[in-house]
Amino acid sequence: MPVYSIKVNGKLQQADVAADTPLLWVLRDHLRLTGTKYGCGIGQCGACTVHLDGNAVRSCLLPISAVGKGLVTTIEGLSEKGDHPVQLAWEEVDVPQCGYCQAGQIMTAAAFLKRTPNPSQQQVMDAMQGNLCRCGAYHRIREGVMAAAKKVAAKKA
Amino acid sequence: MGTPTNDSRREFLKNLSWAGGGLLLGFQWDSVEASMPSLLNVRQATAPAFNSYLAIAANGQVTIFSPNPELGQNIMTSFAQIVAEELDADWKQVRVEQAPLDAKRFDRQLTGGSGAIPHSWTRLRKAGASARYLLVGAAAGRWGVPAQECTTEAGFVHHKPSKRKAGYGELAEAAAALSLPADIPLKDRKDFKIIGKPVKNVAGRDIVTGKGIFGLDVYREGMVHAVVQHPPAFGTKLKSFDASAAKAMPGVINVVSFKNNVAVVARSTWEALQARKAIHIEYEKEAAIEHSTDHDRWMQEMLDSDKATVRRRNGDVTAAFQSAAKVVQAEYQSPFLAHNPMEPMNFFADVRSNGVELIGPTQTPANARAQVSKLVGMPEDKITLQLTRLGGGFGRRLRNDYVLDAAELSMILQKPVKVVWTREDDMTGGVYRPAVRYRFRAALDKDGNLIGYHLRGAGINADNSTREDNFPSGAVEHLLIESIDHKSPITTGAWRAPTTNFLAYAEQSFLDEVAAAAGKDPVQFRLDLLAKARQQPVGAVKYNIERMEAVIRKAAEVSGWGKKKGVAQGFSVYFSHASYVAQVAEVTMRGGKPSLSRVYAAADCGQVVNLSGSRQQVMGAIVDGLGHAMYGRISFKEGKAQQANFHQYRLIRMKEIPEVEVVFVENDFDPTGLGEPALPPTGGAVANAIFGATGIRLYQQPFADHSLFKG
Numbered sequence: 077m078p079v080y081s082i083k084v085n086g087k088l089q090q091a092d093v094a095a096d097t098p099l100l101w102v103l104r105d106h107l108r109l110t111g112t113k114y115g116c117g118i119g120q121c122g123a124c125t126v127h128l129d130g131n132a133v134r135s136c137l138l139p140i141s142a143v144g145k146g147l148v149t150t151i152e153g154l155s156e157k158g159d160h161p162v163q164l165a166w167e168e169v170d171v172p173q174c175g176y177c178q179a180g181q182i183m184t185a186a187a188f189l190k191r192t193p194n195p196s197q198q199q200v201m202d203a204m205q206g207n208l209c210r211c212g213a214y215h216r217i218r219e220g221v222m223a224a225a226k227k228v229a230a231k232k233a
Numbered sequence: 234m235g236t237p238t239n240d241s242r243r244e245f246l247k248n249l250s251w252a253g254g255g256l257l258l259g260f261q262w263d264s265v266e267a268s269m270p271s272l273l274n275v276r277q278a279t280a281p282a283f284n285s286y287l288a289i290a291a292n293g294q295v296t297i298f299s300p301n302p303e304l305g306q307n308i309m310t311s312f313a314q315i316v317a318e319e320l321d322a323d324w325k326q327v328r329v330e331q332a333p334l335d336a337k338r339f340d341r342q343l344t345g346g347s348g349a350i351p352h353s354w355t356r357l358r359k360a361g362a363s364a365r366y367l368l369v370g371a372a373a374g375r376w377g378v379p380a381q382e383c384t385t386e387a388g389f390v391h392h393k394p395s396k397r398k399a400g401y402g403e404l405a406e407a408a409a410a411l412s413l414p415a416d417i418p419l420k421d422r423k424d425f426k427i428i429g430k431p432v433k434n435v436a437g438r439d440i441v442t443g444k445g446i447f448g449l450d451v452y453r454e455g456m457v458h459a460v461v462q463h464p465p466a467f468g469t470k471l472k473s474f475d476a477s478a479a480k481a482m483p484g485v486i487n488v489v490s491f492k493n494n495v496a497v498v499a500r501s502t503w504e505a506l507q508a509r510k511a512i513h514i515e516y517e518k519e520a521a522i523e524h525s526t527d528h529d530r531w532m533q534e535m536l537d538s539d540k541a542t543v544r545r546r547n548g549d550v551t552a553a554f555q556s557a558a559k560v561v562q563a564e565y566q567s568p569f570l571a572h573n574p575m576e577p578m579n580f581f582a583d584v585r586s587n588g589v590e591l592i593g594p595t596q597t598p599a600n601a602r603a604q605v606s607k608l609v610g611m612p613e614d615k616i617t618l619q620l621t622r623l624g625g626g627f628g629r630r631l632r633n634d635y636v637l638d639a640a641e642l643s644m645i646l647q648k649p650v651k652v653v654w655t656r657e658d659d660m661t662g663g664v665y666r667p668a669v670r671y672r673f674r675a676a677l678d679k680d681g682n683l684i685g686y687h688l689r690g691a692g693i694n695a696d697n698s699t700r701e702d703n704f705p706s707g708a709v710e711h712l713l714i715e716s717i718d719h720k721s722p723i724t725t726g727a728w729r730a731p732t733t734n735f736l737a738y739a740e741q742s743f744l745d746e747v748a749a750a751a752g753k754d755p756v757q758f759r760l761d762l763l764a765k766a767r768q769q770p771v772g773a774v775k776y777n778i779e780r781m782e783a784v785i786r787k788a789a790e791v792s793g794w795g796k797k798k799g800v801a802q803g804f805s806v807y808f809s810h811a812s813y814v815a816q817v818a819e820v821t822m823r824g825g826k827p828s829l830s831r832v833y834a835a836a837d838c839g840q841v842v843n844l845s846g847s848r849q850q851v852m853g854a855i856v857d858g859l860g861h862a863m864y865g866r867i868s869f870k871e872g873k874a875q876q877a878n879f880h881q882y883r884l885i886r887m888k889e890i891p892e893v894e895v896v897f898v899e900n901d902f903d904p905t906g907l908g909e910p911a912l913p914p915t916g917g918a919v920a921n922a923i924f925g926a927t928g929i930r931l932y933q934q935p936f937a938d939h940s941l942f943k944g
Binding site (some may be wrong): 077089094096097098101104105106107109111112113114115116117118120121123127150151152154158159163164166167170171172173174175176177178179182201202204205206207208210211213214215216217218 | 267289304305307431433434436437439440442443444445449450452458501503504507574576577597623625627653656845846852853854856860878879888
């Protein structure tokens with residue numbers, strides 16, 4: 077089997093896996109980055125969302141062979157001290173219930189806010205529509221993204 | 234407060250070796266007689282029920298062990314709040330740990346029925362108050378002052394007359410040498426500083442930084458990964474399989490069969506999943522092979538049969554209907570539902586010759602251990618079970634079939650194994666909320682009074698599909714509640730707010746129909762019935778009339794019931810799991826379709842423990858109730874679930890949520906649970922509002938199937 081070298085959270089990592097192995101399972105089973113979750117395996121729930129070159133992607137559908145030189149960021153690498161504005165806002169708003177979908181929600185929100193730093197509530201809902209939360213914590217997820225946007229704006233000002 | 238004495242009737246357990254000389258306290262709250270030793274080492278404890286557990290380290294850090302499985306109901310936070318309140322701990326110094334399964338230390342170590350808070354409320358308060366009592370005793374002894382002159386605040390004992398203070402950490406060791414009197418005074422509720430406040434989820438930091446705290450995140454040295462192919466259709470069993478191709482695939486360690494299952498064991502999850510696709514398996518018929526069209530027909534036939542079991546009977550319902558001025562009749566039907574917690578089923582098991590180690594997410598750890606004990610033929614005391622956080626439960630993880638998969642595979646392979654079910658495995662493999670159909674009949678006299686009420690519930694593996702003592706039982710002179718059930722090979726089980734998750738919708742919709750037929754306002758109609766239940770109760774009344782009235786009035790008040798223009802309101806109220814919740818939904822028409830803009834909820838769960846978590850539970854339950862009423866359905870063809878993943882089983886998403894406003898009724902009742910009670914009323918409130926906006930009544934879930942929402 078081929079050995080793939082991918083850059084994850086700023087570190088070059090190697091995995092000896094089949095070409096079609098989804099990035100999700102490489103992260104979890106081989107690199108032990110377990111913050112990225114398996115929820116459906118078909119790109120419907122968003123629990124496995126990571127960043128590839130800053131864009132939110134579903135790692136369950138991304139074969140390792142397609143990662144190439146792309147920079148992968150997982151929840152573990154989103155910030156050094158867990159202080160990304162989305163993470164801080166999430167704690168302030170007390171967003172999580174069971175917490176399982178939250179890494180995916182946070183990664184989607186972080187990529188979205190980078191592109192859209194000053195979003196309307198409608199834009200937030202459009203951006204977060206692809207991430208399921210079975211606990212139904214959507215009100216606070218929305219509030220968390222809005223609160224994070226304010227933090228980003230305050231930082232820039 | 235007196236000086237601590239040795240005449241304790243309760244056991245006080247200590248372990249000085251913990252955490253560098255700190256105090257480890259455990260309390261058994263059974264009424265043990267005085268002959269029991271008042272001081273015990275924790276390892277000598279043999280009593281059956283040992284309910285709470287906290288530790289104070291020398292540096293003042295308080296660790297509270299939370300025994301119940303945490304699946305998002307935020308029990309780790311609320312339990313700790315209760316202990317910390319009575320302890321007068323500094324919340325910033327409180328750390329909460331998930332306790333492993335330990336029947337000697339804890340009782341009712343499970344999550345289900347919204348029961349953890351009401352069960353543990355007094356136990357946890359006493360645990361905190363007892364530790365506080367001992368710490369005060371230690372300080373008083375050190376200073377040579379009466380304990381009554383000492384006060385506590387945020388992790389310190391103070392003696393204000395002499396301006397002395399000492400931290401809990403430095404007092405812990407001396408406190409451990411003291412013992413307790415029989416009665417420890419508890420705080421007056423007006424002095425609560427932590428209970429009733431919005432306190433953030435104690436696991437928040439771990440969750441937002443992606444720490445591996447769920448069952449799926451368990452990885453152990455030497456562990457292999459397994460996926461299991463269960464029979465794909467209910468009513469079939471394994472006939473034969475050919476795994477030669479699968480065994481030759483990369484990473485595959487073995488392919489084994491147990492019971493009716495074929496499992497692939499590999500060095501990684503993906504390799505196991507790929508190899509499973511390459512196994513050729515044949516199944517044969519074992520029991521009835523059912524279709525949803527059969528279920529529809531059988532439920533109709535059962536409603537027409539006279540073989541239903543009587544659950545409650547008051548008066549003479551037949552005579553009431555004969556004398557009625559008006560009769561209202563309607564039937565309501567719901568499909569099977571899957572639980573779909575976001576974390577799929579998984580468990581770790583290491584079965585060795587001298588013991589078993591189990592790690593993972595389950596709502597019923599004691600049951601899991603008992604079943605594994607039976608399976609592997611080893612006594613329970615040789616089996617440890619460490620709970621991880623559960624990525625949702627909703628009742629699915631009450632059943633430990635996936636734990637048994639892991640244990641059986643580990644036993645066969647003699648290796649530590651983690652079993653993972655895919656989303657498809659779970660959605661097509663059962664356990665489901667049963668499908669049910671209800672027939673309601675109401676008899677009104679010429680003045681519009683409800684004089685007769687008849688409910689017959691028919692279900693598929695639903696057992697008793699009614700709640701015979703719920704409202705309006707007690708308020709109707711002639712009443713008959715019956716149920717009838719079809720036994721099916723399709724596995725069913727408790728789904729968040731069992732039975733009431735659909736019954737409440739059906740009943741609250743029907744009561745709206747009856748109110749309309751009686752020419753009464755839906756809110757006033759319900760209040761009139763409650764007044765009747767108070768003045769002339771019929772049979773047993775097993776709900777609190779005043780508490781139900783209070784949530785009805787509160788919901789009507791905050792929603793501006795009956796006073797709004799341009800919006801249709803729908804009302805619903807339900808009592809379940811010892812809590813009361815009334816809801817008002819608001820619907821407007823948008824592009825010819827009903828659109829749900831807002832839901833108001835008034836909840837009475839007694840004393841609110843965590844204002845943030847409680848609001849979150851109510852909001853989440855409303856979103857959940859709405860989502861499943863709108864979209865949820867599992868249907869069957871040839872015994873096989875027709876929905877296997879989220880592209881076929883629609884869950885509610887962010888853009889479909891209404892605004893939600895939550896208020897809590899304040900009273901002096903002890904807290905009751907809130908994991909479930911806010912869900913049952915939602916479907917009825919929404920359906921009644923849709924009726925108000927469109928004149929169309931929805932008799933079947935999922936609502937999205939109705940032509941109202943098409944095109």
